[in-house]
Amino acid sequence: MGEIKILIVEDELLIAKGLARKLEKLEYVVVGIASSSEAALQKVEETKPDLILMDIVIKGDMDGIETTKLIQEKFNIPVIYVTAYADDETLERAEETESYGYILKPFKEREVHAAIKIALKKHQSTLEIQHSLKEAQILKDEKSRFLSIASHDLKTPLTAIQMSAGMLKDYSEKWTEEKKQKHLDRIQNSVSNMNNLLEELLILSRAESGKLTFNPQPIQVVEFCQSLIEEIKPIAHSEHRVLFMSSQEVIHGNLDKDLLRHILMNLLSNAIKYSPDGGTVSLKIHQDGQLIWFEVADEGIGLPLDYQDKLFQQFERASNVGNIQGTGLGLSIVKQAVDLHQGKIDVDSEIGKGTRFTVTLPL
Template identity: 45%
Template structure:
């Protein structure tokens, strides 16, 4: 790997000598500049791996001031070169968090050792920064997860406790129909919590790289028909659902479980975010070795500012209001599409509706042999 080192030195003979030494040691010198102002401009332009900076530069800005800007604004490591070793200068230089300090004249061995240590330290700091950012991100995700779970579990648990309490109190005087009403409410609440836990498990497996992808031959048309019937039953016929299949499919090979995650989430969202009796259209088109699934609704739509975060965990649209949800469904959809090596696209207009288009390879036999 080539290491690019920019040299900042206003004595041209010294600068050329340093350049030759660096080249001899295997480094590349993309630029030599003679002033602090030029050093900042050139560093931003060429993005060096390290800057060798003379402290005593001609002009309004010395090397210490230039190094401070290069590090704090651009985050490129700086090693100072100087013949000046007075305490005041060293204290000023220390405040810029330099990655090394070479006193002229220096040997090639000193130059090489200082540069390698500076590069290693900089790389270590990058890794630490990434780890801290990841830890912060995980902390935020945990917080959002706890908030989501506590919120989503509260309503069904309250339903279960309320119905169970009524059954216990009035079971001897209620007729069977009244009892069954509350039993069904309990069952529905438990199903909701089970679905939530299943979503959490799927996302957890996907994040850990353990979500299995098992494509196998399947009856794609029959699958879509049965899925739509299941969705209609769950929706209690509150929305007109229409399935259109264009061209016959005889050789589909997909992961049926992941495909169910994709289509169930998209169809459920289309229903959930659409007014009652608003139509939802489900279309399947097979051509050129691909299956194209399109789900169109006339619901609340997606605000433009939400589209960039659409598939992020726990993200929910700013216009969903009091409509319940976990922010996990579309994350599962995206990860399932990716495992199929497919694509997903969305077109939406707030107040008009949304169309999701999922394109998957129709036959993955060659990828599982």
């Protein structure tokens, strides 16, 4: 644990100095001696000790027990009480502050040493329990956020399907073929959006339960990417130019097809979605030895600087997306798929100019 810093709170200076010598002999670091509650609180603030030896009877408006209560609320530092006597009432009050033990005066070295070791171990266990509870609460909060966002994002396409289906039922006889087609397209798009969301939720659930596995197999990367580009083109509109470039005509590698597909389809669909005014969306691939680079670039809205640190966190979305729909799940899954390949992902972006993601994977 390294050096253990101890603060002594004792109003009799000779006793305090005697205790300090015993502690130093036991190779503890005494960071200070305080004789009142005010001085103790100030010393705790200044020295941030690992443990406090607190006399119950000290100078000032507050006794050792009241001072301990304040220290625990503010600093979460373990306290051992030192006292010449302990009547039942005092012990009861001390118990309320979750003390880490008592040392009775006059001090015996072995007792002091044992009490400190037990207190530090007990405090370490307490910290671990607090950390576990905090983690569990974060997980619980994430799950409820996850469910509320998922249900919200499923409602939107469901509402669109319901409205279009209802209108087709009531008015299709009076509508032109063009108007009917518009509503059928809306239904088809909504089903596609729901399907994408459910797929993302499924992958995320598998990743969280450790079931998202890495199954590499031989793959001709250039051919694979060309087929993805053909698949993505229909979601682009007329003002987009979708380009594919490769440094070699043939690149063989051992990669997980499903994960690679998810990485590239997610980055390409984002590139199209977040460049609503059109422009070039490109996928460039380049092999160098046993590494392959995939670069997906667009000329879209770009990413705010403050968002770039939170890019791969679940449900995080940039502040400039406006009414462009999305869950904030896609990039979180992309990052996990890249990690499973033991690769890396970098981003370079400028507001209003566009974004470039570079994924590097070992072949």
